[in-house]
Amino acid sequence: MDTLNLLNHLVTAVLVIDSDLRPCFANAAAEQLLGAGSHRLTEHPLTEHLLSLDVERRLLEDAVRQGQGLTVNTASLVTLDGQQHTVDLTLVPLEQQQLSLLELRQVDQQRRIHQQLSQDAQQQAAQFLVRNLAHEIKNPLGGLRGAAQLLARELEEPALKEFTALIIEQADRLRSLVDKLLGPQRPTQHSPHNIHQVVQKVLKLVEVTLPRNIRLKRDYDPSIPDINMDPDQLQQALLNIVQNAVQALEERGGEIIIKSRTQHQVTIGTQRFKLVAELSVIDNGPGIPPELMDTLFYPMVTGREQGSGLGLSIAHNIARLHGGRIDCHSAPGHTEFVITLPIISGK
Known part of the structure; x- marks a missing residue:
């Protein structure tokens, strides 16, 4: 059995690091977690590929040099693109001198x-x-x-x-x-469509009435294949989310980023998909009140006086009818809604 192929099919991020914390090897899960290819990862110490890690650099370096094992549970890890993760970190010494196997198992996914x-x-x-x-x-x-x-x-x-x-x-x-x-209650007829064509239609609708103090920025991955969808429903879901971002920025102004990416080996509900598309709507507004986060997608829940509380509920239901999900991460200055949709290759 091909060991390299086996390592690349693991969900756990696996790296081999030296005493300077420079990776000598990184599997596919590590590349995905850190947002960089293996060649780029090997050029710099691991700490330079992260904004922060709840483990002191000296502690890791000493463990590798002395050939000692190390385990840290529920450590906070922030990647260079601002993504926050909670990981269980395990360091295991290898037979080669001053090389260790580092496992980063994401527990925030569970x-x-x-x-x-x-x-x-x-x-x-x-x-x-x-x-x-x-x-x-x-x-x-x-x-x-x-x-x-x-x-x-x-x-x-x-x-x-x-x-x-x-x-x-x-x-x-x-x-x-x-x-x-x-709202929509049953799955409609789905057919392959380009996700960016749906996004462009939404942005054209939004730009007609967009306040001058708000900027729209596009950050697309053009390699995303066509996705089976109802384009009208998905357009409505995305429009609801973008309009919420616009309303959050109306008073103070700011920037809305529409970003598309692919991710590998992602679990949605109880089903795992080899490839998914992630469509993110990011704004730098004041953020969502913490007391609303747990019920954000419920009908009639809103933080605005004039809001109906239906937009996010409808968007959530549309994503569910497409076999996907919507996640929200919010803090003052950064609110991100992520629509995750499975990409199923043709047989």
């Missing part, structure tokens, strides 16, 4: 999977309740509108007809809100 499953279950329960309520509202609402129309036909005075017109108008507004509450 936490994220558990959180996603719990969040999906809770959100589906909330959506079930909301949809039942919406159906109950639609029946009397239709009767109310019909009665107002019949009454308008019997009235002759224009002043009185204004009141029936108001009733009809408000009934239509409520009907539109109820339709949004119901």
Whole structure:
């Protein structure tokens, strides 16, 4: 069996480092975690490929030089692109002098999977309740509108007809809100489409009314293959997220980055995919209040006075109907929504 091929299929990041912490080898998972190819990783010490690591450099260097093992659980690791991870670090000395095997096992992934499953279950329960309520509202609402129309036909005075017109108008507004509450419920017909064409349509819609103090930046990976999707639904999901970012920056201004990347060996729910596409919407606004983070994708949850609380719920449901997920990471000055969609190669 090819040992190199076996190492590259591991989910755990594996590196061989010398006493200066310079990698001599890095498997595919390590390249993905650190965001650099193996050739680039071998040019500099490991610490230069990270913004921070909750393990002192001297401690690692001494362990390698002295041929000692080292284990650190739940260490915080921040990569050069600002991605935060929690890892279990294990250092094992090799037979070759002053070389050690370093394993970085991401434990935040297990936490994220558990959180996603719990969040999906809770959100589906909330959506079930909301949809039942919406159906109950639609029946009397239709009767109310019909009665107002019949009454308008019997009235002759224009002043009185204004009141029936108001009733009809408000009934239509409520009907539109109820339709949004119901949202997409079943998977639609999917076919291969270019993800960047969907993004460009969204950005054209946003740019029409974009405030001058907000900049849009595109950071695409043109190698992403076509993805099976309903482009209209995905456009709606992305538009909801981008509009939220615009609203977060309206007062103070700022920058919104739309970034696309691929990732290997990613678990969505209980299923693992060899290749996925990640579409990120990043803004440098004030961030999302911590008390909203756990219920962010629930219907009717919003941090804005004029918000409906439906945009993110609909986006989450659309991602789920595409076999994907939405994650959110937020802190003051950096909020990132990531839509992850599986890429399934043709047979």
